[in-house]
Amino acid sequence: MNITSAKGNKRSIVLITIVAAIILLDQITKFVVKKFMFLYESIEVMGDFFKLTYIENPGMAFGIQMESKIWFTILSIFAALVVAVYLFRLKNESFPLRIALSMILGGAIGNLIDRLAYGKVVDFLDFEFFDISIPAFNFLFFNFPGYDLHRWPVFNVADMAVSCGMILITFLVFFPKYSEEKQIITES
Numbered sequence: 001m002n003i004t005s006a007k008g009n010k011r012s013i014v015l016i017t018i019v020a021a022i023i024l025l026d027q028i029t030k031f032v033v034k035k036f037m038f039l040y041e042s043i044e045v046m047g048d049f050f051k052l053t054y055i056e057n058p059g060m061a062f063g064i065q066m067e068s069k070i071w072f073t074i075l076s077i078f079a080a081l082v083v084a085v086y087l088f089r090l091k092n093e094s095f096p097l098r099i100a101l102s103m104i105l106g107g108a109i110g111n112l113i114d115r116l117a118y119g120k121v122v123d124f125l126d127f128e129f130f131d132i133s134i135p136a137f138n139f140l141f142f143n144f145p146g147y148d149l150h151r152w153p154v155f156n157v158a159d160m161a162v163s164c165g166m167i168l169i170t171f172l173v174f175f176p177k178y179s180e181e182k183q184i185i186t187e188s
Helices: 003-036 069-089 093-119 155-176 176-187
Strands: 042-046 048-056 120-127 132-134 137-139 142-143 148-149
Touching: 003 042, 003 048, 003 093, 003 120, 003 137, 003 155, 069 093, 120 155, 155 176
Parallel strands: none
Antiparallel strands: 042 048, 048 120, 132 148, 137 142
16 A cells, blocks of 8 residues: 555545544434423523524525425435535545535535434524624516524534535635645645
């Protein structure tokens, strides 16, 4: 076994560990919430800023509803498989990109386990970051009714992993030289 292949094996183990750790932490935290809290119960941790609020989300992220839960579940399985295949095919690409994909895959599987087991996802992290208010407006032929968000949507560990993975990918897209330089540094 040469040095490059040994380094590749270590990195693969790191990526698998990231996926497994996210799934495990996500499922353990959801189990604890279901075991020790009542549905819709809210416990203040840091006043109104951070609460543990147990909800079950039958829709997509941020409570967006879909008409067909079966099609959404099938789409979620397909998306997780695409990320897994893409992650495997990128074995010679930027390691930070592969870490981001591992985070997304771990989060996707964590929420998919809930969907398959319960038909909904357990959410419990409830933060008050900032309010968002977009007034209603008309633009060309589009009539936007406006949007108000007075409390951030409740989320879970899997959602955090997917969001952080997407933020990392966005960063790597906008700063590709940084990713390449880090790749060279980590390989030497």
